[in-house]
Amino acid sequence: MEVKIICPYTHEELYERPDGLFNNLGINKYRKVNGAYKVAPEENYTDNFGLEWNTFQKTQIDKYNGTSVSRNRFFFETKWQKDSLGSQNILEVGSGAGRFTQIILDHTEAHLYSVDYSNAVEANFKNNGPHERLHLFQASIYELPFEKASFDKVFCFGVLQHTPDVEKSVKCLIEMVKPGGELVVDFYPIKGWYSKLNAKYMLRPITKRINNEYLLRIISKNINWLIKVYKFNKTIGLGFLNRFLPICDIDATFPKEIQHIKEWAILDTFDMFSPAYDNPQRLESVKSWFEIFGMKNVKAEMIEYEKGLVAAVVRGES
Ligand SMILES: C[S@@+](CC[C@H](N)C(=O)[O-])C[C@H]1O[C@@H](n2cnc3c(N)ncnc32)[C@H](O)[C@@H]1O
Structure with a gap:
């Protein structure tokens, strides 16, 4: 019907x-x-x-x-x-x-x-x-x-x-x-008291007010080194530090089989920092x-x- x-x-x-x-x-x-x-x-x-x-x-x-x-x-x-x-x-x-x-x-x-x-x-x-x-x-x-x-x-x-x-x-x-x-x-x-203890919720009061196009440009410019540091921390057993890095949690967000993570990383990092509401x-x-x-x-x-x-x-x- x-x-x-x-x-x-x-x-x-x-x-x-x-x-x-x-x-x-x-x-x-x-x-x-x-x-x-x-x-x-x-x-x-x-x-x-x-x-x-x-x-x-x-x-x-x-x-x-x-x-x-x-x-x-x-x-x-x-x-x-x-x-x-x-x-x-x-x-x-x-x-x-x-x-x-x-x-x-x-x-x-x-x-x-x-x-x-x-x-x-x-x-x-x-x-x-x-x-x-x-x-x-x-x-x-x-x-x-x-x-x-x-x-x-x-x-x-x-x-x-x-x-x-x-x-x-x-x-x-x-x-x-x-x-x-x-x-x-x-x-x-x-999940617990620690859910909001990360770079996302610390920086969002500022980033959600930044012009969207400008924010996307900042993220795109910085994504290469952010991915490198994220991976390095994981390799040396300091992955827990990544919650304070201003990048999405690659391993918990992306399907394992994707080859080129840069595009996904920019998308998901912008998705973290730009929304007016995140509750x-x-x-x-x-x-x-x-x-x-x-x-x-x-x-x-x-x-x-x-x-x-x-x-x-x-x-x-x-
Ligand atoms: C993180 S995206 C998820 C999009 C899609 N469901 C996915 O998983 O790829 C959240 C979506 O919710 C939409 N949204 C936010 N507030 C909304 C509202 N009041 N009514 C309808 N859509 C809304 C946004 O425009 C955005 O496209």
Whole structure:
């Protein structure tokens, strides 16, 4: 069954046309630009992600980098069976450049409604569109342009910690799930008091205020020596010092088989330092919000989806 698209502000029904979303009076409410319906202001707190994903459009997409890291992460974490998704409507919130969009379109027959608040949706369209089962929207998790309880499956990977109010984000996702449907999220976990004791959280108060293009240039210029020091520390048994080095944790973030780590390192280091919000969460808090907002059979666990790569995952049924 078709998903009913609505204006998140007036709640009137909207219809998808090649050049925009129209109401029943034929008025174009939201334009379609470069493959995505624009239901959000062009500039907002996720502009860093727009730059990130349009610069590194293909880097983390399985079909371009030759790995299966996104496919493994998607199916291990959701536990969804490919063959059962055929006639279903899936909502993806915070799709970035579309690494999981690609997995759904290429490995299932599901209809996908994919949303990101930044203009990363344009990178997603270049990677995955046009496609008859893909509907792309630039919209916020807090103002989703869909009737409530519309989706068989909803997932939101790597996004919650980057939203200003994580509890409200969880509530908004749950509202989208049909009775009998499922929601799966993954996010940065708080593991203990030491979780924020590292270069990232020490420097973020400054780096998140730096102009995005400038920050990306600083990181790119310094990445070679940072990688060398990171590796050297590991070789001499001082790997624990790397938490104070202003570079992403290469061994805990990258799939082992990628050859050229420089591009991934710049991407993930920019991803550490540029976001306006970075609020890691306790597994138990997210689990309890799922339950408070009415989800059943809620499971919270750390999942190793690839050797050495672990995610905090919460899953529930409506
Ligand atoms: C770290 S990226 C993850 C992207 C993708 N899921 C992946 O794993 O490659 C986080 C994404 O969340 C999006 N995001 C942040 N706040 C959002 C909001 N309020 N509504 C929708 N998307 C949001 C950002 O624009 C960004 O693309």
